[in-house]
Amino acid sequence: MQRMTSSAIRDLLKYTLQPGMISFAGGMPAPELFPLERFREAANRVLAEPASGRSALQYGITEGFVPLREMIVRHAARYGLQAGLENVLITSGSQQALDLIGKLLIGRADRVLVEAPTYLGALQAFDAYEAEYLALPADEAGLAPEALAAALERRPKFMYLLPNFQNPSGATWSLARRQAAVGLAAAHGIPIVEDDPYGQLRYEGGHLPSLMRLDRAASGTNVLYLSTFSKTLAPGVRLGWIIGPAEVIARLVQLKQSTDLHTSGFVQQVIYEVARGGFLDEHIRQLREAYGTRRDVMLEALRTFLPPEATWTHPEGGLFLWLRLPDGLDCHGLLTAALEQQVAFVPGTAFFADRDAGRRFCRLNFSNAQPEQIWEGIRRLGRAVEAQMAAAASPVPEPA
Numbered sequence: 545m546q547r548m549t550s551s552a553i554r555d556l557l558k559y560t561l562q563p564g565m566i567s568f569a570g571g572m573p574a575p576e577l578f579p580l581e582r583f584r585e586a587a588n589r590v591l592a593e594p595a596s597g598r599s600a601l602q603y604g605i606t607e608g609f610v611p612l613r614e615m616i617v618r619h620a621a622r623y624g625l626q627a628g629l630e631n632v633l634i635t636s637g638s639q640q641a642l643d644l645i646g647k648l649l650i651g652r653a654d655r656v657l658v659e660a661p662t663y664l665g666a667l668q669a670f671d672a673y674e675a676e677y678l679a680l681p682a683d684e685a686g687l688a689p690e691a692l693a694a695a696l697e698r699r700p701k702f703m704y705l706l707p708n709f710q711n712p713s714g715a716t717w718s719l720a721r722r723q724a725a726v727g728l729a730a731a732h733g734i735p736i737v738e739d740d741p742y743g744q745l746r747y748e749g750g751h752l753p754s755l756m757r758l759d760r761a762a763s764g765t766n767v768l769y770l771s772t773f774s775k776t777l778a779p780g781v782r783l784g785w786i787i788g789p790a791e792v793i794a795r796l797v798q799l800k801q802s803t804d805l806h807t808s809g810f811v812q813q814v815i816y817e818v819a820r821g822g823f824l825d826e827h828i829r830q831l832r833e834a835y836g837t838r839r840d841v842m843l844e845a846l847r848t849f850l851p852p853e854a855t856w857t858h859p860e861g862g863l864f865l866w867l868r869l870p871d872g873l874d875c876h877g878l879l880t881a882a883l884e885q886q887v888a889f890v891p892g893t894a895f896f897a898d899r900d901a902g903r904r905f906c907r908l909n910f911s912n913a914q915p916e917q918i919w920e921g922i923r924r925l926g927r928a929v930e931a932q933m934a935a936a937a938s939p940v941p942e943p944a
């Protein structure tokens with residue numbers, strides 16, 4: 545427990561709920577786009593039939609509701625990934641998948657190779673199993689093969705990678721980097737945990753193959769693939785999934801049994817009813833349009849209100865961009881000033897295994913606030929940055 549810290553994002557929630565606050569902090573979808581009516585109809589349909597209603601309310605199998613797993617198998621096949629039912633485990637969100645993988649793979653003081661920065665929830669999950677980290681600096685196209693090859697010589701237990709619209713940086717791995725990572729993993733016999741909650745939310749450019757697909761194409765069984773309905777339907781349902789080799793899934797099933805027996809059967813049946821018949825595809829098309837616009841508004845607002853010394857990423861999809869502050873500015877100092885201006889973000893330090901790194905960075909979410917709020921929030925952030933720059937240029941003298 546001494547190693548565990550509370551999530552910076554969960555801690556920020558108490559500020560972000562204040563009236564008037566514009567929050568770029570959470571990784572939250574737009575609540576006004578939740579398909580409430582479809583959920584209501586789906587829940588009614590599940591409960592209207594005695595057979596489906598009773599099975600939804602009864603204990604279920606740990607692996608998950610079969611029609612939902614079949615739907616996931618069909619969806620994976622559309623992206624060139626051949627899987628069977630035995631390869632799919634439903635989890636209570638991807639966060640549980642990360643915890644189960646930590647439980648399965650991490651022994652005390654084992655090293656996990658992570659990108660720097662990386663998803664802070666994964667660090668939290670792996671910290672509970674006393675992981676050590678090999679944190680490799682990533683650029684806008686992922687991890688460089690040379691650095692990866694050198695790090696794999698140090699024999700991490702597995703690599704945790706986010707190739708699509710990374711949380712927090714928004715970066716997308718190039719095809720060449722994906723191929724190199726899969727090849728190196730196979731050559732060193734080191735598994736990859738591929739976390740892909742955002743892959744469907746692309747606003748420009750073409751879809752790139754998952755690491756799992758590239759690995760399978762080379763007859764590998766080296767990748768565990770994670771995804772979730774949190775960003776495409778609703779995070780409150782807590783529904784995600786793992787695709788992996790059958791023997792690994794069987795072990796994860798045993799670990800899940802000791803955790804929660806199974807993910808809510810009622811929720812699984814409702815989500816199946818919500819998603820079926822092409823609804824999810826159509827809904828995702830709407831999200832892409834709305835979030836693509838919000839991303840563009842944030843990019844334009846940053847160009848308008850931030851000083852030229854600040855830089856930021858241009859994400860092709862997902863929910864975040866990554867702001868690099870001008871020389872001498874610190875994200876924690878800026879957060880204090882920003883909260884006074886009623887705008888919130890997550891300080892970069894939260895996303896580094898070495899929590900002292902990342903002081904120059906801020907993660908900005910663009911899916912949750914409406915376009916006009918995004919514009920106003922970045923205007924306020926720009927003011928806070930300029931005030932901090934002025935303070936850094938003329939520091940208050942130390943008392944004698």
Ligand SMILES: Cc1ncc(COP(=O)(O)O)c(C=O)c1O
Pocket residue numbers: 571636637638639640663665706711739741771772773774779782783784
């Ligand atoms: C990269 C990544 N993995 C996992 C999760 C957890 O998702 P879920 O809501 O499915 O637990 C998130 C949520 O933001 C995420 O960004």
